[in-house]
Amino acid sequence: MKRPAITLHQDELESGIEISPLEDIGDLAGVVHRDDHFMFIIQQAGSFLLEVDFSEERLAGSSVCYIAPGQVHRYIRQKNSKGWFVFMEPAFISNTYLEIFNTYLSTHQVVPIQKSHAVFSFIPVFESMLADQSSPFQKQIVQSFADGLNGMVATALVQSKGSGSLIGGQKYHTLIRFRQMVQARYKEEKQVQAYAAQLHITPLYLNELVKEITGFSASYWIHQEIMLEAKRLLYYTNLDVKQIAFELGYEDHAYFSRFFKKNAGLTAGEFRNTKQ
Numbered sequence: 001m002k003r004p005a006i007t008l009h010q011d012e013l014e015s016g017i018e019i020s021p022l023e024d025i026g027d028l029a030g031v032v033h034r035d036d037h038f039m040f041i042i043q044q045a046g047s048f049l050l051e052v053d054f055s056e057e058r059l060a061g062s063s064v065c066y067i068a069p070g071q072v073h074r075y076i077r078q079k080n081s082k083g084w085f086v087f088m089e090p091a092f093i094s095n096t097y098l099e100i101f102n103t104y105l106s107t108h109q110v111v112p113i114q115k116s117h118a119v120f121s122f123i124p125v126f127e128s129m130l131a132d133q134s135s136p137f138q139k140q141i142v143q144s145f146a147d148g149l150n151g152m153v154a155t156a157l158v159q160s161k162g163s164g165s166l167i168g169g170q171k172y173h174t175l176i177r178f179r180q181m182v183q184a185r186y187k188e189e190k191q192v193q194a195y196a197a198q199l200h201i202t203p204l205y206l207n208e209l210v211k212e213i214t215g216f217s218a219s220y221w222i223h224q225e226i227m228l229e230a231k232r233l234l235y236y237t238n239l240d241v242k243q244i245a246f247e248l249g250y251e252d253h254a255y256f257s258r259f260f261k262k263n264a265g266l267t268a269g270e271f272r273n274t275k276q
Contacts, residue, residue: 010036019127022083025075032074038088041065046081054231057110064153065110084123092146100154111156119152171209186225187249192218227263234272241268
């Protein structure tokens with residue numbers, strides 16, 4: 001049976017940024033989709049359960065969440081949820097904040113914050129600025145507000161991990177290079193030693209700095225990239241497990257099957273069946 005393609009929402013933001021009430025899901029409830037823009041969830045109260053790249057994420061009480069372009073997601077359940085969706089094209093996000101969002105992608109995208117957090121008074125003002133078409137400097141003002149929101153979310157991410165003091169330092173830049181290399185080469189290179197050699201550091205040091213900043217080992221991030229692509233191939237395509245193993249750079253499909261079950265808790269076939 002041929003699987004339908006995941007709906008891609010693109011070119012939807014006329015001004016590049018839109019803000020809407022958190023309860024305003026409408027016909028998207030339960031629909032698996034992905035966007036060509038970033039989405040931020042700013043929740044003041046209640047609970048919000050969603051699935052992002054096949055993993056459930058829960059916002060409980062005052063929380064912020066971000067979903068990057070291309071991530072497959074669906075809204076599962078809301079209860080007394082109050083707050084906002086902020087949809088934003090990547091062009092409004094500086095490289096500094098993009099690097100932080102990419103660093104925590106797939107592992108740390110939901111963060112609890114204080115009820116008194118400034119973001120809750122910031123969003124209504126941001127919304128009013130978006131609506132004010134009469135200002136001769138509206139474009140510049142909107143960009144400034146976008147920077148402010150991105151900074152607040154990025155700050156919440158790094159502070160919750162206790163890694164704020166490392167941002168901008170040598171360890172942080174090494175982490176960024178490592179993540180970029182893994183995203184580009186995970187099909188060919190699956191060993192920490194290979195990436196450490198390319199970075200001219202020892203595997204032990206690479207593991208230490210990656211875990212210090214992200215909370216996870218270097219091998220974890222390599223496995224994350226492999227598993228995410230494996231799940232997408234299982235969901236989006238009709239390739240069998242052997243073909244998927246070869247696509248991901250495994251000559252021994254039995255080894256890949258064991259790897260998948262160890263990391264997913266179920267076999268590749270069982271995963272595919274649960275997503276039908």
